Amino acid sequence: MKLRLRLFEFEDLPWFPAVIRAGQMDYLRFMISGLGTYRPVAPLLAEGLRRTGQTQLLELGAGAGGGTETVLAALRHQQLPNVSITLTDLYPQPAAWADVSRRTSGAIQGHSAPVDALAVPAGLSGLRVIFSAFHHFAPPQARALLRDAVAGGTGIGVFEGAAKSWLEIGLALTVLPVAQLLLTPFFRPFRLSRLVFTYLLPLIPLTTIWDGVVSILRMYPTEELLALAHEADPARRYHWQAGQLRHWWGPRVTFLVGWPAHPTT
Numbered sequence: 350m351k352l353r354l355r356l357f358e359f360e361d362l363p364w365f366p367a368v369i370r371a372g373q374m375d376y377l378r379f380m381i382s383g384l385g386t387y388r389p390v391a392p393l394l395a396e397g398l399r400r401t402g403q404t405q406l407l408e409l410g411a412g413a414g415g416g417t418e419t420v421l422a423a424l425r426h427q428q429l430p431n432v433s434i435t436l437t438d439l440y441p442q443p444a445a446w447a448d449v450s451r452r453t454s455g456a457i458q459g460h461s462a463p464v465d466a467l468a469v470p471a472g473l474s475g476l477r478v479i480f481s482a483f484h485h486f487a488p489p490q491a492r493a494l495l496r497d498a499v500a501g502g503t504g505i506g507v508f509e510g511a512a513k514s515w516l517e518i519g520l521a522l523t524v525l526p527v528a529q530l531l532l533t534p535f536f537r538p539f540r541l542s543r544l545v546f547t548y549l550l551p552l553i554p555l556t557t558i559w560d561g562v563v564s565i566l567r568m569y570p571t572e573e574l575l576a577l578a579h580e581a582d583p584a585r586r587y588h589w590q591a592g593q594l595r596h597w598w599g600p601r602v603t604f605l606v607g608w609p610a611h612p613t614t
């Protein structure tokens with residue numbers, strides 16, 4: 350699919366009610382974690398950690414932390430038993446992050462203050478990663494996000510858990526909304542508001558459908574990801590790689606990774 354539209358997503362809007370945003374994030378976390386969407390990227394992350402000498406991932410735009418637990422488990426299978434993950438977001442999700450932290454015995458922790466992915470505070474270290482969120486940034490902001498990582502001398506990985514296709518849009522309009530309606534009672538932590546705004550006043554599923562379709566339309570193909578990286582790193586200080594990885598059951602993950610070509614020791 351070549352079509353690319355810069356439509357709005359509800360979760361990006363400052364006035365969007367926090368309770369509806371939290372419901373969306375809970376659904377995405379459940380689905381991404383349950384399907385193991387980002388498990389195939391573990392070898393890339395392991396290489397990035399080793400090349401940058403890091404033992405920690407710093408997740409930007411983490412939402413509710415969807416998929417982070419499966420990434421942690423996959424990294425431990427890559428002989429990285431001491432790896433940890435810090436979750437950050439412009440709109441922190443402390444309840445969801447506390448639940449993830451509890452289940453991982455503190456290996457995944459949330460950062461309580463809002464974090465702008467375009468200007469990460471110097472005190473937050475680690476290999477930067479962004480899952481299912483890079484499409485939220487228009488090209489100037491996307492370049493700024495990558496440029497900030499280059500300026501900080503830290504590695505970065507950008508991952509989108511989908512391929513840009515009409516099939517993905519079809520799933521977002523049909524199968525996934527049905528799954529959301531069937532699975533919502535099993536999302537944790539339990540929220541009465543989630544049931545109210547799913548079944549009585551279905552704002553969560555309706556805004557999720559819209560945002561899911563728009564996300565696919567806003568995604569960057571691999572050639573654009575590489576172009577953005579080279580524009581953010583005109584001195585070619587970094588090694589950049591972009592491509593797609595296929596999960597064993599079919600879906601593809603689009604990725605861009607970069608780290609200093611000559612890291613200091």
